[in-house]
Each structure stands twice: as C-alpha cells, then as structure tokens.
Amino acid sequence: MIVNSIPINQFSFMKLIDSSVSSYGFASSAHLFTQFHDFIDSEFCNSLVRTYTHLNKHIHSVFVYTQMRKAEIFPDFSTFPAVLKSVAQLGRGDIGKSIHCCVVKMGFFSDIITNTAVVHMYCTCLLPSEGRQLFDEMPERNAVSWNALITGYTHNRKFREAIDVYREMQAAGAEPGEVTMVGVLSACAHLGALNQGKWIHDYICHNRLRLNVFVGTALLDMYAKCGVVDEAEKVFGAMRVKNVYTWNVLISGYAMNGQGEAALQAFNRMIMENFRPDEITFLGILCACCHQGLVDIGKRHFISMKEEYALQPRIEHYGCMVDLLGRAGLLDEAQELIGTMNRKPDPIIWRALLGACRIHGQTQLGEFAIKNLLELEPKNGENYVLLSNLYARDRKWIEVGKVREMMNRIGIRKVPGCSSIEIENVVYEFVVSDLMEPRYEELYKSLADMKMELKVVGYAVYTDMVSYDIEEEEKEHTLIYHSEKLALAFGLLKSSADMTLRIMNNLRICQDCHQFFKLVSMLYRREITVRDRNRFHHFRGGVCSCKDYW
Structure with missing residues (x-):
C-alpha cells in the first residue's frame, strides 16, 4: 500500500501510531485511522490488536x-479475545463491560473463546460475580472456561x-x-485445606498429569502452607525442573514452619546449584532468621543482599530487620536502621517496632511508633489494639480506656478473631464472641472441663493483655472463648485420637492460647498445628516448634 509515498503495512503503521502517541497523545493520534481509512480493514486492525x-x-x-x-470497522471472532486480555491487564472493568455489551449486540455471545475471555477479564478486574454470572449463562464451556473461573x-x-x-467441573465431566x-x-x-490438597495430589499421580515446574511448585506451596513440611520436601525432591520461585517457596515454607x-x-543448596536469589528469596531468609532469633546471620544476609547480589532492600526487608532486632531487644539498633533507610518508613516498619516495644515493655518508644503509625493509618483498628495492649501490659488502665474511647468515637472496630479447622474434608469456622452463643454450648462445656484439667498440670491464665481493668474471673472468661480454642475443642470432640488437628487463625495467636495449646498437646497426647497470621506453631508433647519465640 502506498499513501503519500509512505508504504503502509502493519509494522510501519505501528511505528506511526507509536511516534504520534509519544508526541501528541492518543486523542491526537486518532487522525491516523481517518487518514488511512481506505487501507485499513478488520483483519489489519485485528493484527495490530494482537501484536500490541x-x-x-x-x-x-x-x-x-x-x-x-x-471508523465502523467491525470486530470479529479474533478481535475480542486479544483486546479483552489487554483490558484485563489494565484492570479496566468499565471498559471491559462496554466491550462485553458490544460482544452481545454483535451476536458473539455464543462464542466459547470470546465468552471465556470475558470471564477472565471480569475476574482479573476484581468483578468475580459478573464473571460467574456470564459463566452460568454460557451455552458451551471447555476446560479453559472452567480454569478461567x-x-x-x-x-x-x-x-x-x-x-x-x-468440584462442579469434575461433576460436569470436564477434564x-x-x-x-x-x-x-x-x-x-490459602485455606489450609490439607485433605482436599492431598486428594488433588492423588488425582495428579493417578491421572499421570505432568509434575511440571508450575504444578510442582503449587503442590510444594500447598503442603508448606498446610504445615506438612515433610511432604513438601518429597514433592521438591521429585521435581525434575525447578526455578527460583520453587526454591523461594521451599525456603519460605521452612521459615514459616519454624x-x-x-x-x-536450602539457601546454600540453591546457590550451589547456580540459581540466583532474588528479593523474595532474601525475604524468606530474613523471616527465617526473625522467627528463630538468628540476629547475626540475619544481619549478614541483609548486607550480602546489597553487596553481593546488588539487590535493593524493599520495605518488607527493612520490616523483617526491624522485627528481628526489636524482638532480640536491640531497640536502639532497630531505630538506627530505620534512620538509615533510603525511603520513608511505612506502617510495616512502625508496626514491627511497636510489636517489639510491647514485648519489652518500652512504652515511651512504643508511643513514638504508634504516633507515626496512626498518622499513616488512622483507620486501621489493629494499630489501636497494639497501643491498647502496650498500655495493658503496664496496667495503665486509664490510657487503655482512652484508646477505646478514641476507637468508638471515630467508629473503628477491632478485627474479630476467626479460626477454621478441617474435619473429614469439611472446613468449619469459628468466630470469637463476647456473648454466649447457643450453637457453641457443647464447646463451652468442653473448654471449661479442659481448663480445669490443665490447671492441675500448671496452666495459669495469662490475663496481662486483656484490655480492661476488670476482675480476673471475667478476664479468664474472655480468654477461654478465643476462636482458636473453640476450633480446638471442636477438633478434639469430632476427630479420632490419632489425627493431627490443623487450625487456621486470622490473627496472631495470643500468649494465653499458646500456653493452653502446649499443655493440651501434652495432656491429651495430640499433635496440633496452628497457622496464625505470621507463622506456624507445631505443638507436640507440651512443646511448640517456635520455642516460645514469636
């Protein structure tokens, strides 16, 4: 094609678009489609869309x-999947909805490839309900459609x-x-649904699906996040091909499981096998050091990250180091590190410092940390709870009351504790409540009996962090109904004696629950695994894998 002595093909037209957009923007570049209208058809445009x-x-x-x-150049079957993929990557659900309307109006609503692309777009743009609605309306589906959902x-x-x-996919006969x-x-x-994960592993083996690097890494991640490290190691050993992400999952899995x-x-083996660590690798290593209190080793890796591998620490790496130093009581060093950061401290940093202040009773420094934290996150209820706990540790009940009044005044609520446990492939959830709930009556009785038995072997309720200056009996009443204890009681009642109880908790496990679970594991001779917001706690014979360092 020759227009004004300029040969027009896909490549040259793309160069014209890129040059025009760079100089004048998209709005001013629209004239190109008018200028070359006679030489542009749907096939030409489709090729441009796919290439971009x-x-x-x-x-x-x-x-x-x-x-x-x-330009009234009509899209066809090959137009929509490509442009919808771009819309998904841009996260522009509003544009996606407009394109979906065009799909329906132009009669492409029965095309399985286009419909699958629309489902993918909606889900990627954080509109899963719209994606599900379209999926249910699709006259035909294939494995790709199910995978998209x-x-x-x-x-x-x-x-x-x-x-x-x-499960629906399997019932429908899709492979x-x-x-x-x-x-x-x-x-x-993410759910800690180990039994379901094991079933899927068996399916992979029996149906001889490829244990490629993606499936293998996902299996490894599932076992690690369900607290079954020995199975994660077996999967890792069986994988013929590994990548950096595989090593990162293994290292992080070890770290979170204590x-x-x-x-x-594992990090040393990774280096020996010529895999170059990235930022995620070092985050896993620093978390491992933090969970174990390995201060000197953590320092060395933090330095080597910059000096040996030319990786710039992110805010998460600094947060790990502040947490590592703070938990070890090196609060001055933690403050010094914050002062040397090449960026402004964010909530991760101040929350790590505040947590260390709570552990070591440094109220004054904690107040400084919370001041900076509340400036950055004035609506985050967790910050007020941390401050309240800091005051409660020193029995400053007037200050605790002021924090509670402030939360009520600005309408902030503490995130309720929520725990889940999987019994016979069903996941049961329990939420902490200040009120007695009839549905938990059997669990309340079981917990009361357990508490009496545990007191015989040395259990003493840890009430220091209960945020009100109330009678000890009432504090004990508050603590005994934490969601993880309800899940524990349910597990003991509904499972066989040889079953490991696996509990997921959305918050950090409190010191009272931690002590309670240790003694239950000893007295009832049960293995218990708790995954809280930060890490795993494996209780066995009255001992926790964290060695009481969390």
Missing part, C-alpha cells in the same frame, strides 16, 4: 479497538468458591489439566 497485546502495550491495543469502532476466584481470594467450582491444578492447589494452600536452619541450608 503480545508486546504488553495494552493501552495501545485498546486504542486500536476504539478506533475500529469509531477457578483461577479468577483464587485471584479474588474467594478460595472456597474456587474449590467448589473445581482438569495442569492449569486447573495450579489454581485449585493455590486455593487449598525450621530456620533448614531454610538456611
């Missing part, structure tokens, strides 16, 4: 699509829904593949 999508120039892809519509639910942290869709396995294993990992030495050994 492939090059990750997603805004350019959407630009070409909009100009097609303005499963992965979409996982992306939106709707993990139970992802597992439910996987799960590697992509399916990765999505549903990720959901199991096996700091194993994490360090």
Whole structure:
C-alpha cells in the first residue's frame, strides 16, 4: 500500500501510531485511522490488536479497538479475545463491560473463546460475580472456561468458591489439566485445606498429569502452607525442573514452619546449584532468621543482599530487620536502621517496632511508633489494639480506656478473631464472641472441663493483655472463648485420637492460647498445628516448634 509515498503495512503503521502517541497523545493520534481509512480493514486492525497485546502495550491495543469502532470497522471472532486480555491487564472493568455489551449486540455471545475471555477479564478486574454470572449463562464451556473461573476466584481470594467450582467441573465431566491444578492447589494452600490438597495430589499421580515446574511448585506451596513440611520436601525432591520461585517457596515454607536452619541450608543448596536469589528469596531468609532469633546471620544476609547480589532492600526487608532486632531487644539498633533507610518508613516498619516495644515493655518508644503509625493509618483498628495492649501490659488502665474511647468515637472496630479447622474434608469456622452463643454450648462445656484439667498440670491464665481493668474471673472468661480454642475443642470432640488437628487463625495467636495449646498437646497426647497470621506453631508433647519465640 502506498499513501503519500509512505508504504503502509502493519509494522510501519505501528511505528506511526507509536511516534504520534509519544508526541501528541492518543486523542491526537486518532487522525491516523481517518487518514488511512481506505487501507485499513478488520483483519489489519485485528493484527495490530494482537501484536500490541503480545508486546504488553495494552493501552495501545485498546486504542486500536476504539478506533475500529469509531471508523465502523467491525470486530470479529479474533478481535475480542486479544483486546479483552489487554483490558484485563489494565484492570479496566468499565471498559471491559462496554466491550462485553458490544460482544452481545454483535451476536458473539455464543462464542466459547470470546465468552471465556470475558470471564477472565471480569475476574482479573476484581468483578468475580459478573464473571460467574456470564459463566452460568454460557451455552458451551471447555476446560479453559472452567480454569478461567477457578483461577479468577483464587485471584479474588474467594478460595472456597474456587474449590467448589473445581468440584462442579469434575461433576460436569470436564477434564482438569495442569492449569486447573495450579489454581485449585493455590486455593487449598490459602485455606489450609490439607485433605482436599492431598486428594488433588492423588488425582495428579493417578491421572499421570505432568509434575511440571508450575504444578510442582503449587503442590510444594500447598503442603508448606498446610504445615506438612515433610511432604513438601518429597514433592521438591521429585521435581525434575525447578526455578527460583520453587526454591523461594521451599525456603519460605521452612521459615514459616519454624525450621530456620533448614531454610538456611536450602539457601546454600540453591546457590550451589547456580540459581540466583532474588528479593523474595532474601525475604524468606530474613523471616527465617526473625522467627528463630538468628540476629547475626540475619544481619549478614541483609548486607550480602546489597553487596553481593546488588539487590535493593524493599520495605518488607527493612520490616523483617526491624522485627528481628526489636524482638532480640536491640531497640536502639532497630531505630538506627530505620534512620538509615533510603525511603520513608511505612506502617510495616512502625508496626514491627511497636510489636517489639510491647514485648519489652518500652512504652515511651512504643508511643513514638504508634504516633507515626496512626498518622499513616488512622483507620486501621489493629494499630489501636497494639497501643491498647502496650498500655495493658503496664496496667495503665486509664490510657487503655482512652484508646477505646478514641476507637468508638471515630467508629473503628477491632478485627474479630476467626479460626477454621478441617474435619473429614469439611472446613468449619469459628468466630470469637463476647456473648454466649447457643450453637457453641457443647464447646463451652468442653473448654471449661479442659481448663480445669490443665490447671492441675500448671496452666495459669495469662490475663496481662486483656484490655480492661476488670476482675480476673471475667478476664479468664474472655480468654477461654478465643476462636482458636473453640476450633480446638471442636477438633478434639469430632476427630479420632490419632489425627493431627490443623487450625487456621486470622490473627496472631495470643500468649494465653499458646500456653493452653502446649499443655493440651501434652495432656491429651495430640499433635496440633496452628497457622496464625505470621507463622506456624507445631505443638507436640507440651512443646511448640517456635520455642516460645514469636
């Protein structure tokens, strides 16, 4: 094609678009489609859209699509999947809805590839309900369609829904593949649904699905996040191909399960096998050092990250170091590190420092940390709870009351404790409550009996962190109904004596519950695993894997 002595093909037209956009912006570049209208058809535009999508120039892809519509160049079956992928990457659900309307109006609503692309777009743009509605209306589905919904639910942290869709997929006779396995294993990992995860592992083996690097890493992550490190190690050993992410999952899995030495050994093996560590690797190593109190080793790795591997520490790495130093009582050194940061401290930093102040009773420094924290996050209830606990530790009940009044005045509520336990492939949830709930009556009685038995072997209720200056009996009443204790009582009542109880908790386990679980593991001869917000606690024979350092 020759226009004004300029040869027009896809490559030259893309150069014209890129040059025009760089100089004048998208709005002013629209004239190109008018200028060369006679030489541009749907096939030409489709090729542009696909190429821009492939090059990750997603805004350019959407630009070409909009100009097609303005120039009355009609999209076809190959237009929508590419442009919808770009819309998904841009996170522009509003544009996606407009394109979906165009799909319906132009009669493409029965095309399985286009519909799957729309489902993927909605889920990626954090609109899973719209994605599910369209999925249910699709006249035809294939494995890719099911995968889009499963992965979409996982992306939106709707993990139970992802597992439910996987079961629907099997009931419908669709064949799960590697992509399916990765999505549903990720959901199991986040839920701590070990039995479901094991079932999927068996399915992979029996149906001879490839244990490629993606499926293998997802399996490894599932076992690590369910607290079954020995199975994670077996999966790692069986993988023929590994990447840096695989090593990172192994190292982080060791760290969160209280096996700091194993994490360090894995790091050394990773280096010996010529894998170059990245920022995530070092985050796992620093977390391992933090959980084990390995201050000197943590310092060395933090320095080597910068000096040997030319990696710039992120705010999360600084947060780990502040936490590591603070927990060890090196609060002056932690403050000095904060002062040398090449960026402004964020809530991660101040929360780590505040947590250390609570442990070591440094109220004055804690007040300084909370002042900075509240400036950055005035609506985060966790910050007020930390401050309240800091005052409660020193029995400053007037200050505790002031914090509570402030929370009530500005409408902030503490995040309620929520724990779950999986029994016979069913996940049960328990929420802490200040009121007696009839549905928990059996559990309340069981907990009361357990407390009496535990007191015989030395259990003393740890009431220092209960935030009101009330009678000890009332404090004990408050602590005994924590959600993790309700889940524990349920597990003891509903499971066989040889079953390990695995409990998930959305908050950090409190000191009273920690002591309670240790003694239960000894007296009842049960292995108990608790995954709280920060790490795993493996209780066995009256001892915890964290060695009381958390």
